[in-house]
Amino acid sequence: MKDVTIYTTAWCPYCHRAKALLDKKAVKFNEIDVTMDRKKRDEMEAKAGQHTVPQIWIGETHVGGSDDLHALDRTGKLDAMLAA
Numbered sequence: 001m002k003d004v005t006i007y008t009t010a011w012c013p014y015c016h017r018a019k020a021l022l023d024k025k026a027v028k029f030n031e032i033d034v035t036m037d038r039k040k041r042d043e044m045e046a047k048a049g050q051h052t053v054p055q056i057w058i059g060e061t062h063v064g065g066s067d068d069l070h071a072l073d074r075t076g077k078l079d080a081m082l083a084a
Contacts, residue, residue, distance in 0.1 A: 001082055002059040004029040007044040011035075014066035015054040021069060027082060058082060 004022060006029050008015035022029050034041040034053065041051075048055040048062055056063040058081050063069055072078040 001027065002084060003057075004082070005032065005057045006030070007032045007034055007040070007048075007053055007055045009033065009035040009053050012053050018054045018056060018066040018069050021066075021073060025079070025082070059084075 004027055006015070006018060006022070008019070008031055010033065019029070019031070032040055032044070034044055044053075044055050045051050047057075050065075052065060054065055056065065056069055061081065063072065063081075069078065072081065
């Protein structure tokens with residue numbers, strides 16, 4: 001299974017939704033909390049080109065946010081991406 005990284009904040013409902021989906025699929029992920037960490041947020045923004053959370057990577061592939069992750073799941077592509 002590929003490594004999954006998710007940048008989050010403590011109060012973000014979309015972050016909680018994305019993590020819940022990954023938990024449901026028993027996917028271990030590396031969570032980087034940028035709530036009070038400007039340096040990590042800057043890192044996320046530089047990598048993603050986005051300032052919103054969550055920002056999710058599967059391996060080296062930037063998936064996007066929670067809606068993007070759920071869309072991949074609905075179309076059946078998420079499991080394939082995780083397994084590849």
